[in-house]
Amino acid sequence: xxxxxxxxxxxxxxxxxxxxxxxxxxxxxxxxxxxxxxxxxxxxxxxxxxxxxxxxxxxxxxxxxxxxxxxxxxxxxxxxxxxxxxxxxxxxxxxxxxxxxxxxxxxxxxxxxxxxxxxxxxxxxxxxxxxxxxxxxxxxxxxxxxxxxxxxxxxxxxxxxxxxxxxxxxxxxxxxxxxxxxxxxxxxxxxxxxxxxxxxxxxxxxxxxxxxxxxxxxxxxxxxxxxxxxxxxxxxxxxxxxxxxxxxxxxxxxxxxxxxxxxxxxxxxxxxxxxxxxxxxxxxxxxxxxxxxxxxxxxxxxxxxxxxxxxxxxxxxxxxxxxxxxxxxxxxxxxxxxxxxxxxxxxxxxxxxxxxxxxxxxxxxxx
Amino acid sequence: xxxxxxxxxxxxxxxxxxxxxxxxxxxxxxxxxxxxxxxxxxxxxxxxxxxxxxxxxxxxxxxxxxxxxxxxxxxxxxxxxxxxxxxxxxxxxxxxxxxxxxxxxxxxxxxxxxxxxxxxxxxxxxxxxxxxxxxxxxxxxxxxxxxxxxxxxxxxxxxxxxxxxxxxxxxxxxxxxxxxxxxxxxxxxxxxxxxxxxxxxxxxxxxxxxxxxxxxxxxxxxxxxxxxxxxxxxxxxxxxxxxxxxxxxxxxxxxxxxxxxxxxxxxxxxxxxxxxxxxxxxxxxxxxxxxxxxxxxxxxxxxxxx
Numbered sequence: 001x002x003x004x005x006x007x008x009x010x011x012x013x014x015x016x017x018x019x020x021x022x023x024x025x026x027x028x029x030x031x032x033x034x035x036x037x038x039x040x041x042x043x044x045x046x047x048x049x050x051x052x053x054x055x056x057x058x059x060x061x062x063x064x065x066x067x068x069x070x071x072x073x074x075x076x077x078x079x080x081x082x083x084x085x086x087x088x089x090x091x092x093x094x095x096x097x098x099x100x101x102x103x104x105x106x107x108x109x110x111x112x113x114x115x116x117x118x119x120x121x122x123x124x125x126x127x128x129x130x131x132x133x134x135x136x137x138x139x140x141x142x143x144x145x146x147x148x149x150x151x152x153x154x155x156x157x158x159x160x161x162x163x164x165x166x167x168x169x170x171x172x173x174x175x176x177x178x179x180x181x182x183x184x185x186x187x188x189x190x191x192x193x194x195x196x197x198x199x200x201x202x203x204x205x206x207x208x209x210x211x212x213x214x215x216x217x218x219x220x221x222x223x224x225x226x227x228x229x230x231x232x233x234x235x236x237x238x239x240x241x242x243x244x245x246x247x248x249x250x251x252x253x254x255x256x257x258x259x260x261x262x263x264x265x266x267x268x269x270x271x272x273x274x275x276x277x278x279x280x281x282x283x284x285x286x287x288x289x290x291x292x293x294x295x296x297x298x299x300x301x302x303x304x305x306x307x308x309x310x311x312x313x314x315x316x317x318x319x320x321x322x323x324x325x326x327x328x329x330x331x332x333x334x335x336x337x338x339x340x341x342x343x344x345x346x347x348x349x350x351x352x353x354x355x356x357x358x359x360x361x362x363x364x365x366x367x
Numbered sequence: 368x369x370x371x372x373x374x375x376x377x378x379x380x381x382x383x384x385x386x387x388x389x390x391x392x393x394x395x396x397x398x399x400x401x402x403x404x405x406x407x408x409x410x411x412x413x414x415x416x417x418x419x420x421x422x423x424x425x426x427x428x429x430x431x432x433x434x435x436x437x438x439x440x441x442x443x444x445x446x447x448x449x450x451x452x453x454x455x456x457x458x459x460x461x462x463x464x465x466x467x468x469x470x471x472x473x474x475x476x477x478x479x480x481x482x483x484x485x486x487x488x489x490x491x492x493x494x495x496x497x498x499x500x501x502x503x504x505x506x507x508x509x510x511x512x513x514x515x516x517x518x519x520x521x522x523x524x525x526x527x528x529x530x531x532x533x534x535x536x537x538x539x540x541x542x543x544x545x546x547x548x549x550x551x552x553x554x555x556x557x558x559x560x561x562x563x564x565x566x567x568x569x570x571x572x573x574x575x576x577x578x579x580x581x582x583x584x585x586x587x588x589x590x591x592x593x594x595x596x597x598x599x600x601x602x603x604x605x606x607x608x609x610x611x612x613x614x615x616x617x618x619x620x621x622x623x624x625x626x627x628x629x630x631x632x633x634x635x636x637x638x639x640x641x642x643x644x645x646x647x648x649x650x651x652x653x654x655x656x657x658x659x660x661x662x663x664x665x666x667x668x669x670x671x672x673x
Contacts, residue, residue: 065462112654115661119402123603124657127650130596134647253596257466264463306477313471317449320463324456 003339012341027178036170043170043242045282046177047235052262052274053184054231059260060269061192062224063204064113065121067256068128072102072229074136074251076236081149081246091152095237099230106229110222129253136248147247154241177238181275184231189271191227200224261316267326276327285312369505374625380513380582382621383520387575388598389605389613390527391568396607397544398564399450401461405468407595409445409569412472413438414576414586415480418487427490427577435573442569443562450565451558477588486587489580492519516578523571524614531610536563544608597624597646604653606666616664623649 005012030042051069058064076098083089083097109128113121140147156162156172191197202210203220211217240246258281266277288308323330388406395403403409413434420430445468453460477483493499493515500510531537539560542550551557579594580586601620605612627645630637640648662668 112658116657117661118400119396119607120603120657120661120663122402123599124654126596127600127653130593131647131650134644138643253592257469261463261466264459268459306474308474310471310474310478313467313469313474316467317464317471320453320456320460320467324453324460 002337005339005341007341007344031171031174036167039170039174040242041282041286043173043177043238045279046181047238047242048258048262048282049275049278050177050181050184050235050238051232051259052266052278053181053188054228054235055259055263056268056270056274057188057191057200057231058224058228059263060273061197061204062200062221064221064225065118066109066125066225066228067122067253067260068109068125068132069229069232069259070251070253070255071128071132072105072232073236073239073255074132075105076102076233077240077243077246077251078136078139078149080152080237080240082143084152085150086144091154091241094152095234098237099233102233102236103226103230106226107222109229110225113225114218114221126253126256129256133248133252136251140248148245149247150245151243152237152240153244173238173242176241180234180238184234185271185275187227187231192271196220265316265319265326267323267328267330270326270328270332273326273328280327284315288312369503369507370629371626372503372505372507374629375622376507376509376513378622378625379618380510380516380621381625382601382618383517384575384579384582384594384617385598385601385620386520386614386617387523387571387578388595389602389617390524390610391571391575392599392602393605393607393610393613394527394564394568394571396602398540398561399454399461401450401454402465402599402607403568404462404465405472406568406572407591407598408469408472408476409438409442410572410576410579411586411588411591412476413441413569413573414489414580414590415476415483415487417573417577418489418580418586419480421490427492431492431574431577434577435570438569438573439566442565442567445569446562446565447558451561473588483586484588486583486585489577489584489586491581491584492577493581495581512582516582519574519578520614520617523574524610527567527610530567536560540564593646597649600650600653602663604656604663606663608667609663609665612663612665620649620653623652 005015030038034042051073055066055069058066079098079101080091080094083094084091089097109125112124116124140149154169154173154176155164156168160172160175162168162172191200199210199215199220202213202215203217207217210220236251239250243250262278262281263274264277265281266275267273285308288311319326325333388410391406391410392403395401395406416437417427417430417434420433421427425433449464449468450461453464480487491512493512495510495512499512500508501514502508529537531541539550539555540563542553542555543557543560547557550560575594576586576591579590583590597620598617601617602613603616604620605614605616624645627640627648628642630640632641656664660666
């Protein structure tokens with residue numbers, strides 16, 4: 001029999017505190033001991049995680065698929081790179097502008113999304129991702145005059161006490177990316193736990209029923225698209241800070257596919273899923289690329305990333321069968337065999353509150 | 368004027384390939400309601416197999432036929448072994464499986480065939496010598512190869528039309544597309560129908576891949592990316608559940624792309640309309656069509672009950 005832990009009981013708080021302490025310890029431990037190349041990998045994984053968090057709001061909670069998020073990230077990265085290098089803007093100011101512009105573009109793409117559903121929306125957003133490189137190329141050709149655009153060259157401000165050298169910049173970017181990831185997570189978490197989050201899920205589950213219940217479909221769907229695009233923009237800005245140069249191939253459909261896979265791998269419609277999934281995807285991919293198996297009996301070009309990429313595809317397919325609700329869904333399922341967190345009794349519950357806590361709720365995944 | 372005719376003829380050839388990809392998508396979408404993101408890579412894998420058969424001395428036309436037949440079986444197997452069990456697991460599962468297949472099939476092709484990345488020489492199914500063409504008065508030229516591609520696609524569309532409207536299997540497919548539950552109650556084996564749908568889509572892909580490779584003159588790993596994207600756009604334009612829509616959408620898209628690519632340099636707006644923005648312009652047109660008709664030109668929209 002699994003042990004029942006009451007929500008917000010001392011034991012529950014202890015477990016939560018332990019989890020947070022463990023994460024904090026890992027973050028600080030990595031910051032103090034890891035090599036700059038590792039820090040830079042964590043930054044890249046964070047950039048992936050940030051988009052996945054935003055995409056989760058749109059796809060996981062609101063049920064609107066977007067394969068176009070690479071275009072938003074690319075747009076933000078180019079906005080940051082251009083304003084910093086050509087107009088001499090402050091890099092942080094460019095973050096805000098890039099976010100606002102991405103939000104507006106997201107609203108604009110959300111408008112056709114009001115009329116389109118499922119596969120049609122997938123294909124339209126796919127088209128957006130496909131068109132972005134041609135726009136970027138035109139932009140590079142007409143406004144930049146070179147085949148590449150420089151990044152924003154984020155340097156640590158003096159108050160942080162971090163040296164302005166290669167190691168220092170990697171460490172600074174590491175902290176910046178973690179802070180941005182945390183902020184994105186908190187934004188999505190708070191949205192999800194609020195009235196807005198409930199209306200998002202209602203729209204996902206049944207639009208007509210949600211409209212009848214008084215949810216404003218247009219507002220909900222377009223604004224969700226906007227917020228999700230703005231979060232993708234944050235990731236793009238971070239990438240512009242990490243890369244020394246960008247070109248039209250820095251943000252392609254393959255990036256969008258990566259975002260989706262990271263989200264699904266971790267578990268869509270769970271709060272931690274996109275973050276867990278992004279780190280898992282990034283480091284498995286990285287591991288496979290570094291340790292490409294030597295399959296000498298195959299006739300093709302071996303030692304190239306082909307084998308790694310094949311294994312990644314195979315792992316993704318296998319994962320659907322092992323953990324259909326992603327890593328987080330899988331962990332939740334297993335943890336439920338050990339302990340169950342009973343929800344807090346409702347404050348205005350019509351029934352005696354004590355009885356509610358005794359029930360054993362078993363939803364498959366948080367939704 | 369003859370230039371315009373020439374661009375339209377070129378566009379029709381390119382567009383008929385988009386139509387083939389779109390047809391593959393539509394056949395699967397009608398049965399399952401899923402988008403098969405791996406359609407392009409399934410075609411690619413089959414095309415590499417065709418190349419291998421041809422390399423071993425089998426004439427190209429027969430190699431394509433063998434490949435298409437085997438693809439039929441492989442498509443059915445994918446449905447039975449991967450898609451069907453996965454669809455029961457979670458609502459997102461079919462999308463993830465398709466994306467995983469996309470990645471796995473592409474890299475598997477690279478692993479199995481040496482030199483696949485750079486491209487392997489691939490012959491054409493149709494007469495392709497420099498003087499194999501019909502000349503129109505005015506100077507426009509219609510190459511036999513382009514005619515052949517268009518005719519092949521029209522024949523496949525015609526065959527699909529006959530299959531859907533005149534045969535028992537086609538009737539079953541229409542029933543499953545219309546209402547799976549009542550189809551099951553009427554004794555239609557949904558599993559078989561879906562396997563056949565996937566098989567047909569894979570076969571169409573195998574033929575389409577051979578046509579693309581024939582026009583390019585080689586088969587390489589990146590060949591199907593843009594063809595798939597424009598093919599899926601064609602399916603959206605025509606309506607995802609309409610075979611006629613896929614045909615018309617593909618041809619229309621090919622012609623639009625060709626016309627935009629050759630937009631005269633001295634006409635207004637040429638900074639933004641031209642070869643490098645052809646795809647973007649095509650997508651803007653599709654977006655406008657979808658805003659007016661969300662289910663595409665020929666697609667049917669469904670009424671939902673609550």
